[in-house]
Amino acid sequence: MDFVGLTMNEGIARIALRRGKVNAINETVVDELTDCFRKLSFDPAVKAVIFTGEGKFFTFGFDIPEFLGYSKEAFVRYLTKFTGLYADIFLYPKPVVAALNGHTIAGGCMLAIACDWRIMVQGSAKISLNEINFSSSVFAGSVEMMKLWLGQKKAENALLSGAMYSPEDARELGLIDQIVSKDDLDSEAGKKAREYASQDSAAFASIKKLLRKPAAEEMMKRERESILEFVEIWYSEKTWNNLKEKVIRS
Amino acid sequence: MDFVGLTMNEGIARIALRRGKVNAINETVVDELTDCFRKLSFDPAVKAVIFTGEGKFFTFGFDIPEFLGYSKEAFVRYLTKFTGLYADIFLYPKPVVAALNGHTIAGGCMLAIACDWRIMVQGSAKISLNEINFSSSVFAGSVEMMKLWLGQKKAENALLSGAMYSPEDARELGLIDQIVSKDDLDSEAGKKAREYASQDSAAFASIKKLLRKPAAEEMMKRERESILEFVEIWYSEKTWNNLKEKVIRS
Amino acid sequence: MDFVGLTMNEGIARIALRRGKVNAINETVVDELTDCFRKLSFDPAVKAVIFTGEGKFFTFGFDIPEFLGYSKEAFVRYLTKFTGLYADIFLYPKPVVAALNGHTIAGGCMLAIACDWRIMVQGSAKISLNEINFSSSVFAGSVEMMKLWLGQKKAENALLSGAMYSPEDARELGLIDQIVSKDDLDSEAGKKAREYASQDSAAFASIKKLLRKPAAEEMMKRERESILEFVEIWYSEKTWNNLKEKVIRS
Numbered sequence: 094m095d096f097v098g099l100t101m102n103e104g105i106a107r108i109a110l111r112r113g114k115v116n117a118i119n120e121t122v123v124d125e126l127t128d129c130f131r132k133l134s135f136d137p138a139v140k141a142v143i144f145t146g147e148g149k150f151f152t153f154g155f156d157i158p159e160f161l162g163y164s165k166e167a168f169v170r171y172l173t174k175f176t177g178l179y180a181d182i183f184l185y186p187k188p189v190v191a192a193l194n195g196h197t198i199a200g201g202c203m204l205a206i207a208c209d210w211r212i213m214v215q216g217s218a219k220i221s222l223n224e225i226n227f228s229s230s231v232f233a234g235s236v237e238m239m240k241l242w243l244g245q246k247k248a249e250n251a252l253l254s255g256a257m258y259s260p261e262d263a264r265e266l267g268l269i270d271q272i273v274s275k276d277d278l279d280s281e282a283g284k285k286a287r288e289y290a291s292q293d294s295a296a297f298a299s300i301k302k303l304l305r306k307p308a309a310e311e312m313m314k315r316e317r318e319s320i321l322e323f324v325e326i327w328y329s330e331k332t333w334n335n336l337k338e339k340v341i342r343s
Numbered sequence: 344m345d346f347v348g349l350t351m352n353e354g355i356a357r358i359a360l361r362r363g364k365v366n367a368i369n370e371t372v373v374d375e376l377t378d379c380f381r382k383l384s385f386d387p388a389v390k391a392v393i394f395t396g397e398g399k400f401f402t403f404g405f406d407i408p409e410f411l412g413y414s415k416e417a418f419v420r421y422l423t424k425f426t427g428l429y430a431d432i433f434l435y436p437k438p439v440v441a442a443l444n445g446h447t448i449a450g451g452c453m454l455a456i457a458c459d460w461r462i463m464v465q466g467s468a469k470i471s472l473n474e475i476n477f478s479s480s481v482f483a484g485s486v487e488m489m490k491l492w493l494g495q496k497k498a499e500n501a502l503l504s505g506a507m508y509s510p511e512d513a514r515e516l517g518l519i520d521q522i523v524s525k526d527d528l529d530s531e532a533g534k535k536a537r538e539y540a541s542q543d544s545a546a547f548a549s550i551k552k553l554l555r556k557p558a559a560e561e562m563m564k565r566e567r568e569s570i571l572e573f574v575e576i577w578y579s580e581k582t583w584n585n586l587k588e589k590v591i592r593s
Numbered sequence: 594m595d596f597v598g599l600t601m602n603e604g605i606a607r608i609a610l611r612r613g614k615v616n617a618i619n620e621t622v623v624d625e626l627t628d629c630f631r632k633l634s635f636d637p638a639v640k641a642v643i644f645t646g647e648g649k650f651f652t653f654g655f656d657i658p659e660f661l662g663y664s665k666e667a668f669v670r671y672l673t674k675f676t677g678l679y680a681d682i683f684l685y686p687k688p689v690v691a692a693l694n695g696h697t698i699a700g701g702c703m704l705a706i707a708c709d710w711r712i713m714v715q716g717s718a719k720i721s722l723n724e725i726n727f728s729s730s731v732f733a734g735s736v737e738m739m740k741l742w743l744g745q746k747k748a749e750n751a752l753l754s755g756a757m758y759s760p761e762d763a764r765e766l767g768l769i770d771q772i773v774s775k776d777d778l779d780s781e782a783g784k785k786a787r788e789y790a791s792q793d794s795a796a797f798a799s800i801k802k803l804l805r806k807p808a809a810e811e812m813m814k815r816e817r818e819s820i821l822e823f824v825e826i827w828y829s830e831k832t833w834n835n836l837k838e839k840v841i842r843s
Contacts, residue, residue, distance in 0.1 A: 209749070225550060228543035236553040241745040245491040245554070246517060249459070252550050253542065267746060292753065293728035295826050300725060300752050303736040303819060304745070307811055311557055319553060326545050475800060478793035486803040495741040495804070496767060499709070502800050503792065561807055569803060576795050 097125040098147065104140035105286045106133050111147040117156035118200050123174045126204075130181055140290035142185070143282045144208055145192035149218075154199030158340045161333075165324055172320045175200065176232050180316075182207035183238065184309050186298035188289030192282035193269065198257075199224055202268075203235040206242060209301075210285050211269040214278050219257040220268060226255035227339055228332040230323045233315035237308055243267045347375040348397065354390035355536045356383050361397040367406035368450050370421045376454075377428050384436055390540035392435070393532045394458055395442035399468075404449030408590045415574055422570045425450065426482050430566075432457035433488065434559050436548035438539030442532035443519065448507075449474055452518075453485040456492060459551075460535050461519040463510040464528050470513045473505035477589055478582040480573045483565035487558055493517045597625040598647065604640035605786045606633050611647040617656035618700050623674045626704075630681055640790035642685070643782045644708055645692035649718075654699030658840045661833075665824055672820045675700065676732050680816075682707035683738065684809050686798040688789030692782035693769065698757075699724055702768075703735040706742060709801075710785050711769040713760040714778050720763045723755035727839055728832040730823045733815035741808055743767045 096112040108129055110116040133139045146152055160168060182189055182204065191208035197220040205211055205220070213220065222239065224231045231252065239248040247266055250256070263269045273281045289297070326332055346362040358379055360366040383389045396402055410418060432439055432454065441458035447470040455461055455470070463470065472489065474481045481502065489498040497516055500506070513519045523531045539547070576582055596612040608629055610616040633639045646652055660668060682689055682704065691708035697720040705711055705720070713720065722739065724731045731752065739748040747766055750756070763769045773781045789797070826832055 209753075225542050225546045228546050230546050230549035231553065233553050236550070237557070240554070244494065244744065245558075246520070249551075249554055252554060253459075253539065253547065255542075270746070289753065292725050292755075293831065295829065296725045296728050296730050296832070297753065299730035299822055299826055300736070301749075303731065303733050303815070304740070304749055304752060306815070307737070308745075315553070315556070322549055326549055329545065331543065332546070475792050475796045478796050480796050480799035481803065483803050486800070487807070490804070494744065495808075496770070499801075499804055502804060503709075503789065503797065505792075565803070565806070572799055576799055579795065581793065582796070 094125045094129065096122045097129055099129055101139070102283070104138060104290060105143060105283060106139050106141070107143045107145065108133075109145050109147050110152055114148065115150045115153035115196075116146045116148065116201075117159075118152055118154060118175070119156040119159050120171045120174065123171070123178050127174065127178050127181065130178075130185065134186055139187065140294065141188040141190065141286035143190050143192050143286050144182075144204070145278075145282070146194050149195040150201075151191075151193045151195055151197040151205065152201035153196055154201050157336055161336060161340065165328060168327070169320060169324055172232070172323065173317075176234050176316050176320065179203050179207040179238075180234060180309060180312060183234075183312070184302065184305055186301070187294070188286060188297065190282050190286045190289070192278050193218070193220065194275075194278060196220075203232070203238070206235070206238045206268070209289065210271070212271040212273055212278065212282055212285065213260040213263065213269045214275045215260055215272045216275065219259065220263045221255065221257040222252055223255035223257060225253060228326070228335045230319075230326045232323060233319035234312035237312045237315075241308055344375045344379065346372045347379055349379055351389070352533070354388060354540060355393060355533060356389050356391070357393045357395065358383075359395050359397050360402055364398065365400045365403035365446075366396045366398065366451075367409075368402055368404060368425070369406040369409050370424065373421070373424045373428050377424065377431065380428075380431055380435065389437065390544065391438040391440065391536035393440050393442050393536050394432075394454070395528075395532070396444050399445040400451075401441075401443045401445055401447040401455065401468075402451035403446055404451050407586055411586060411590065415578060418577070419570060419574055422482070422573065423567075426484050426566050426570065429453050429457040429488075430484060430559060430562060433484075433562070434552065434555055436551070437544070438536060438547065440532050440536045440539070442528050443468070443470065444525075444528060446470075453482070453488070456485070456488045456518070459539065460521070462521040462523055462528065462532055462535065463513065463519045464525045465510055465522045466525065469507040469509065470518060471505065471507040472502055473507060475503060476505035478576070478585045480569075480576045482573060483569035484562035487562045487565075491558055594625045594629065596622045597629055599629055601639070602783070604638060604790060605643060605783060606639050606641070607643045607645065608633075609645050609647050610652055614648065615650045615653035615696075616646045616648065616701075617659075618652055618654060618675070619656040619659050620671045620674065623671070623678050627674065627678050627681065630678075630685065634686055639687065640794070641688040641690065641786035643690050643692050643786050644682075644704070645778075645782070646694050649695040650701075651691075651693045651695055651697040651705065652701035653696055654701050657836055661836060661840065665828060668827070669820060669824055672732070672823065673817075676734050676816050676820065679703050679707040679738075680734060680809060680812060683734075683812070684802065684805055686801070687794070688786060688797065690782050690786045690789070692778050693718070693720065694775075694778060696720075703732070703738070706735070706738045706768070709789065710771070712771040712773055712778065712782055712785065713763065713769045714775045715760055715772045716775065719757040719759065720768060721755065721757040722752055723757060725753060726755035728826070728835045730819075730826045732823060733819035734812035737808055737812045737815075
């Protein structure tokens, strides 16, 4: 794997994004993460997964410059894989702890909210589903997960404003569960992963499925249609120009 | 339009109920509101809507004396239009800010909770879905919206008690979002409307639809059956006598 | 009825579990409760129901020693009845107040959360859906009710940890609604039952159905499949041994 690091420690797998400075998500990243999560799901030695990033970003979201070169068809294919990845994580039969080591933005936030528990480093990093700020829509599944954790009103406030949240605000909102110092991130994520892993694995998987399946069915029922609408808006003149300008500025 | 005032100010439309002292809702009011909201939805110059009332009431709800003269069939027709109106507002593609200038009761509360943001004047005005207090049921869609904003337990408390809430209690409950002085109502509603309107309109409409569609489908799936049950209870001897007595007393 | 006491007081029925020291639930208990609730639902003299237990336990849950002698088929039959009982209570057309006189554990907690209002005695009694702690799953309907009252995140915390909650923690969580002293339990439950019963019964039943039906449909849609999965896990070697050990220790 080029962009995904995998280490194991006493039954706890650690999956770490490592792609450039901001861990930008492209199709290879999604393919590697999907394969990695799937393989670990079948390995009885793996009791829980920690999902994190290397460097100062969990991930800044999609690699927009790369996707500006995609055709509509190719982009739909990518988005189908991407939303499939967060659905896989959301329904993952083992515990998944998100260790948010830095900025967790847009597509990065969508992956984070699919996990069971979110620990974020205290400091200046932000978490946000800010697509509306570059005239983009989002996906049905990501909206469904936001409503689950935040409730309808706060999910609307977050998604319709594109606000960037500090860890403190995000915890208040229900977007993350815990804040720790940078130095404690690995140990606290490990502690939470071991806490989940101490439960009987069959009972855990069964109860987690009962907790998540109704929402997951809603997510999947609407995902295809929402991807097509997302793509229409993405390739509209106004949004496309916004995206190009964003790329030039960065 | 006889009972609905419409003014425009820099892309913000202001729809104001104006019918007698309490802005009682009858079939003409519903027809006019429905037409007005629909026309504005197609007008690209309109960026957001403020929905308010003239005088001391947003609205006290249905014009009960008038409906006591309706046949069951005519009342079912009216209720189908009324619930269609709140569904239209709930799924409105543009931002809708409710500027609750006074009492917001029963059917009035149902219209208010279909909006995106509720600002209420501080003071003695109350907000309530109090149908149970005159032995009446409510509609499936209104219950669904209450559960969305308040959560299950608080929605049950509100609907099964018919409690009248002060603005402070309503904000604590999640029934309204903001309290302002009477003098600031227009300017604060305008500020919120412009805040929403500053977002890209296509992205806003798409994300709002994703946020609301699952609940709207639940609402619409159950509305017809709930209207028929509502009407059965409305015309039952006990409820009918309550309504007549209420009319005589008022 | 052997294990269920029924008394009436001015239109308020009091159903009390009374089976041994811990009010353990077996098939006869479920049959008697089901019959009792159904009969009262048709009796126009009954305005509300209080559901409680005799002694120091509301109920400690299933009578595990007895069920260890059940075949899979018999256990599926029992579980179908049990989940049908909580669905009946959840959709009960009259008010049901749970007067939790003591420990309210596992299956006991599932019955409690089907009621409209939960009052618990202050003191050392605990409430918990702790199935995961003996390597057991739960049922779809019980998960759905937990999500309704607690919200997704807190329901996940409760069900995936099996934590035992004090009355204070349970109220904070939304798992119970009110805490009273042992001496005040009966009078406070009566007060709440009379408050509900003061509403028009047809309007109450109609509005309660609108509030509960969407969740109840989710519950029922998934219940059969979840019972079969529950049974597979229950009879797995690991869980079976846990259960036997639990019985020997107790």
